[in-house]
Amino acid sequence: MEPGDQGLAPTKMSAPGPTAEQSERYGNALLHGIALVCPREHTPLAECADGLVCPACGTRFPRVHGVPVLINDANSVFAVADYLGPDSYEGAAYGRADDRTSGWRRIAHRVVYRLRNTGTSLRSPPLSDILAYVRSVRAKPRVLVVGAGGLQLADDGAVVVHTDVAFARHVELIADAHDLPFAPRSFDLIVAIAVLEHVADPQRCVAEFVRVLDRGGFVYAVTPFLQPVHMGAYDFTRFTPIGHRRLFRQFDEVAAGVALGVGSVVASALQAFLLGFSSRRFWRRLAGGAALLATPPLRLMDRLLRHNLDAVSGCWFFGRLRDGPPVSDRELVKTYPQSFGIGPERLPPPMRGADTPLN
Numbered sequence: 062m063e064p065g066d067q068g069l070a071p072t073k074m075s076a077p078g079p080t081a082e083q084s085e086r087y088g089n090a091l092l093h094g095i096a097l098v099c100p101r102e103h104t105p106l107a108e109c110a111d112g113l114v115c116p117a118c119g120t121r122f123p124r125v126h127g128v129p130v131l132i133n134d135a136n137s138v139f140a141v142a143d144y145l146g147p148d149s150y151e152g153a154a155y156g157r158a159d160d161r162t163s164g165w166r167r168i169a170h171r172v173v174y175r176l177r178n179t180g181t182s183l184r185s186p187p188l189s190d191i192l193a194y195v196r197s198v199r200a201k202p203r204v205l206v207v208g209a210g211g212l213q214l215a216d217d218g219a220v221v222v223h224t225d226v227a228f229a230r231h232v233e234l235i236a237d238a239h240d241l242p243f244a245p246r247s248f249d250l251i252v253a254i255a256v257l258e259h260v261a262d263p264q265r266c267v268a269e270f271v272r273v274l275d276r277g278g279f280v281y282a283v284t285p286f287l288q289p290v291h292m293g294a295y296d297f298t299r300f301t302p303i304g305h306r307r308l309f310r311q312f313d314e315v316a317a318g319v320a321l322g323v324g325s326v327v328a329s330a331l332q333a334f335l336l337g338f339s340s341r342r343f344w345r346r347l348a349g350g351a352a353l354l355a356t357p358p359l360r361l362m363d364r365l366l367r368h369n370l371d372a373v374s375g376c377w378f379f380g381r382l383r384d385g386p387p388v389s390d391r392e393l394v395k396t397y398p399q400s401f402g403i404g405p406e407r408l409p410p411p412m413r414g415a416d417t418p419l420n
Contacts, residue, residue, distance in 0.1 A: 092129075092234060093220050095203060095247050100133040100240035125149060128228065130235040131242035138261060138295075139226055144235060151228050179357040181321050182364040184406040188252070191281045191379060192216055194315070194408050195250045202249035205273065207238050207266075208256035219250075238266040246275040253282045259295050263308060271311055271382065278382045280312055285375040287326045289333050302401045303393060305376045310387040312380030318404010321374035322363030328356045329374070367403050377404065 090097040090106035090113050097106045099115035106113040112123040113131070122131050123145065130144045143150040192214070195202045202219045206212060209223035213231040224236040236242050238253075238260055251270045257263045270280055284305055290296045300308060306317065332352030336345055 090129075093222055095220070095222060096244050097129065097131065097234075097242050098244050100131050100236070100242045101135065103244065105244070106131075106242070125235075126228065128233065128235055132226075132235065132237055133240040136240055137237040139237060144228075149228070150226075173353060176353040176356055179360050181325060182361045183319055183322055183367075183403065184364075185318055185320065185377060185404050186316065186379070186406065186408045188214070188281070190408050191252075191279075192219060192250070194379075194411060195219075195279050198411050199249045203247065203275075204250045204252065205241075205243070205248045207236075207241075207251060207253045207270075208259065212254065214252070222248075238269060241269045241273050243273045245272055247273045248278060249275050250279045250281065253280070253284075255283060255285070257282060257284045257300070257308070258298050259292060261297055263298055263300075267308055267311075274382050276382065276384070279315070279380065280309060280382075281377070281379045282309070283320045283375060283377045284308075285321075287329075287372060287374050289329050300376065302370065302373070302376050303397050305378060306397075306401070307390065307393055309378050309380050310390075310393065311383055312378075313383050313388075314400070315379045315381055316405050316408050317376065317378045317380075318402060319363075319367075319370060319373045319375070320377045321360070323366040323369055323372050323374075324359040324362035325374035326372060327362075328352070328359040331355055331359070370401065370403065379408070 090108050097113065098104055099106055099118060099120065101120065102115055102117040104115055104117040106115055106122070109121065112121055113129055114121045122129060123141065124130070125144050130141055132139055132141050132144075134140050139150070192202075192204070195204075196218050204214060204216070204219050204221045206214055206221065206223045207225075209225050209232055210227075210229055211231070213223065214221045222233060223231045224234045224241075225232045226235060226237055228235070234242070238256065239262060251274060253266075253270075257266060260266050267280075274280070282305075284300050286299055286301060286305070288299070306314070332349065335348035335352055338344065338348065
């Protein structure tokens with residue numbers, strides 16, 4: 062079944078709005094101590110024999126392989142039915158973990174994976190620094206990883222929830238970022254790496270980030286700009302540097318910069334150029350191999366080619382939720398030439414006056 066085919070909807074039962082007694086009885090669905098709510102009604106979910114149930118609308122949500130599937134069928138490109146049965150949706154392969162080949166073919170796959178994912182020569186704060194920054198102002202922060210895929214944040218100093226729209230090794234909850242199944246003020250940090258290009262409505266997703274973040278919470282996002290389409294029909298959007306900043310205008314910028322530079326743009330463009338000559342299998346393998354071999358040296362040139370930031374491959378942003386109104390478009394346009402750059406290698410120290418622990 063293709064993702065997005067509505068198929069079977071989650072089971073509904075006739076149920077009035079919950080009484081105080083019902084809310085106390087039903088509100089027991091937790092993940093790492095964080096309450097799970099109905100993605101449609103935002104009311105607390107209850108555990109039941111076959112999954113979770115919303116006492117307000119009566120919708121039942123299944124557990125598949127022990128993972129709750131909390132999708133709002135009425136608003137998502139995915140459907141709960143996509144995750145049921147032997148052909149349940151697993152999404153794109155997340156690295157070597159899902160490679161079931163063996164022998165020389167597996168070795169070849171590993172080589173291709175390494176070449177394709179060669180790191181950039183640009184230096185930006187690692188995710189561990191982002192977590193350390195948040196920990197410095199929030200004791201035991203609650204962290205939501207949206208679109209986790211193969212990413213695992215193992216941090217003893219934080220409570221981390223990994224979500225995605227596809228099953229993967231560390232994914233603990235199937236959830237669509239357009240309707241996050243969490244109550245307001247549930248998290249202190251949201252991480253979205255290579256996610257917002259794959260959602261139909263990025264602004265709605267960021268609005269959901271704002272809703273579930275605690276007051277003064279943080280967001281860290283990495284999003285592509287000049288990159289070819291990947292993951293087929295599930296690749297919706299690209300963001301210029303200022304467009305990426307505007308997406309998070311309800312946040313004050315802590316730090317931001319370039320994730321992948323001009324050399325990475327040339328690497329992906331070279332592959333697209335070579336593949337454009339023929340659709341024959343032999344040529345696509347030859348052209349794809351040549352482009353892969355060129356990828357590492359071109360990405361190593363990202364740092365050298367740092368004087369044209371209007372043609373980068375992707376951007377990153379780390380910001381803190383504002384208390385007041387969003388940054389105005391006039392201010393963004395006015396400050397853009399001075400505010401956007403290659404980005405720092407280290408995060409600035411937290412401003413203690415503004416970053417008081419709120420636990």
